[in-house]
């Protein structure tokens with residue numbers, strides 16, 4: 707898979723992927739640990755499971771594919787403009803009270819681009835918010851700003 711194939715793949719599958727995620731996410735979230743454990747157990751009990759064999763045979767290829775996609779992502783970030791410093795991230799965390807702006811979790815906090823980089827969002831602190839890993843991946847490529855309500859309550863943003 708080259709860079710163009712990779713972009714094409716994501717471009718074509720983004721829509722379906724989004725729909726699929728929305729449909730499945732509620733069940734997945736509710737059964738996350740159970741599903742993970744079931745999958746782990748199943749693969750451990752089936753050492754010759756096609757997925758395992760496939761993964762082993764294609765490990766290098768998958769690794770390369772991942773690399774290309776992460777390079778693409780970085781290229782997108784650069785192309786969209788903006789810079790983020792460690793200080794910016796600290797400020798954003800402080801403003802959010804070191805909590806996920808959606809669910810309030812304090813675990814696994816990640817930087818979410820409000821307008822996703824893939825949709826042309828800038829990589830700067832005006833386009834960044836704090837979400838936990840799970841809310842971030844559920845948001846996927848949607849543009850949702852969770853900031854105003856929370857920051858309004860804290861009197862940080864005037865409305």
Ligand SMILES: [Zn+2]
Nearest residue numbers: 806809838841
């Ligand atoms: Zn969350």
